[in-house]
């Protein structure tokens with residue numbers, strides 16, 4: 252079963268979430284933002300320590316972009332190709348933080364966000380998305 256962040260799961264009577272800190276999936280009360288108290292305090296400590304009010308904005312942008320990738324990915328295929336403007340319209344953010352990764356079986360470097368990785372192609376007109384791991 253595939254869920255989106257904040258979605259009600261009838262079978263468990265809980266809500267499906269993506270942790271703002273570790274980006275793992277979990278279920279719980281509607282307003283939960285973190286999978287554990289450890290993640291919650293790490294997140295809050297990071298914001299305080301860095302005196303970085305943009306930390307939460309970045310985390311939210313990351314989560315929104317992870318959500319959009321999840322929604323736009325064709326789960327019947329291994330690779331999804333879309334026009335960049337289509338996915339941006341849905342809330343995808345090119346300036347979201349990401350990790351640079353490489354795969355043995357794919358060319359070039361990829362931007363990894365949560366369970367997905369993407370590359371821009373066709374002079375940045377199109378985006379190629381692949382799924383890295385299964386969501387629970």
Ligand SMILES: [Zn+2]
Nearest residue numbers: 270273286290
């Ligand atoms: Zn977490």
